[in-house]
Amino acid sequence: MSDPVLYIGNKNYSSWSMRPWLALKWGGIAFEERVIPLDVEGYGRSQIKEVREVSPSGRVPALHVSGVAIYESLAICEWAAEQTPSLWPQDALVRAQARSAAAEMHAGFAALRRDMSMNIRRRLEHAPDWPGDTRADLKQLESIWSNLLDRSGGPYLFGGRSIADAMFAPVATRLRTYAVEISPQAQAYCATILADAAFLEWERAAIAERWTIEQTEALHR
Ligand SMILES: N[C@@H](CCC(=O)N[C@@H](CS)C(=O)NCC(=O)O)C(=O)O
Known part of the structure; x- marks a missing residue:
């Protein structure tokens, strides 16, 4: 099974992306990260094309695990805690x-x-x-x-x-x-x-x- 993929926004600005990224790191969970620049058409309206393709809400973060898109930062953190309960x-x-x-x-x-x-x-x-x-x-x-x-x-x-x-x-x-x-x-x-x-x-x-x-x-x- 391939590693989960975490889609995140620009690291300087995307506070919601930082949260599950830290939880995955702290939990020692292997993942691949893909940054989607948010400074493009559609920003602020959940209408960025590249984000909509990977996240049902049109917002990042989103974590893809075995073909399932988990979105909302706290839900991704909860998934991480199921892998590493000490989170x-x-x-x-x-x-x-x-x-x-x-x-x-x-x-x-x-x-x-x-x-x-x-x-x-x-x-x-x-x-x-x-x-x-x-x-x-x-x-x-x-x-x-x-x-x-x-x-x-x-x-x-x-x-x-x-x-x-x-x-x-x-x-x-x-x-x-x-x-x-x-x-x-x-x-x-x-x-x-x-x-x-x-x-x-x-x-x-x-x-x-x-x-x-x-x-x-x-x-x-
Ligand atoms: N409640 C969401 C908020 C996610 C969110 O607002 N993400 C911003 C980036 S930090 C986003 O994707 N914005 C895209 C847009 O506004 O079009 C979560 O907890 O994940």
């Missing part, structure tokens, strides 16, 4: 907490995602004056992280790496890009993610990419 915490209740945090990231933080689109290469000198809903998202983020890190003792949300961390990894890059002031505990957590070997591999590729999505670059100049 979730061992204890059932702790696992439920980890799934809650991962699902909250997947479904929530809309204002944070709207105002702080991922752009790994970029650094703002000063944080912009965020609107109230974005400030509320940041507060909520710190509150979840603080509760989980207090309980686990870190360095990851549940001690060792889990899918919850893969879901929050793009946020760590956004806080860095947008010069967001966070608590020392949150800073230490972000530093742990940003020093992870798999993350660094993704980051190197993001920095080397030559594609630019103007729509994203234009935000918060």
Whole structure:
């Protein structure tokens, strides 16, 4: 059987692609990756031809396993955890907490995602004056992280790496890009993610990419 194929977007921008990519790497699962540049006709409307050919939603990431297209980042992470169960915490209740945090990231933080689109290469000198809903998202983020890190003792949300961390990894890059002031505990957590070997591999590729999505670059100049 050939390796699964993970279709992803530009590494500098595609935060949803980074999440299952990290989970697969962390899980030690062999896969082939194929990058589809998103800076083309159809972007933002789920109408990119090359993406529609591989993903039923017209969005990446999508993982092809034995002829089946698995899409939605969290569903791909769940597939990874079926191959490598240690991607979730061992204890059932702790696992439920980890799934809650991962699902909250997947479904929530809309204002944070709207105002702080991922752009790994970029650094703002000063944080912009965020609107109230974005400030509320940041507060909520710190509150979840603080509760989980207090309980686990870190360095990851549940001690060792889990899918919850893969879901929050793009946020760590956004806080860095947008010069967001966070608590020392949150800073230490972000530093742990940003020093992870798999993350660094993704980051190197993001920095080397030559594609630019103007729509994203234009935000918060
Ligand atoms: N809920 C989806 C979101 C996927 C998503 O929005 N992907 C973006 C790239 S990061 C995309 O494919 N955009 C294409 C478009 O907007 O046309 C997931 O979790 O996988």
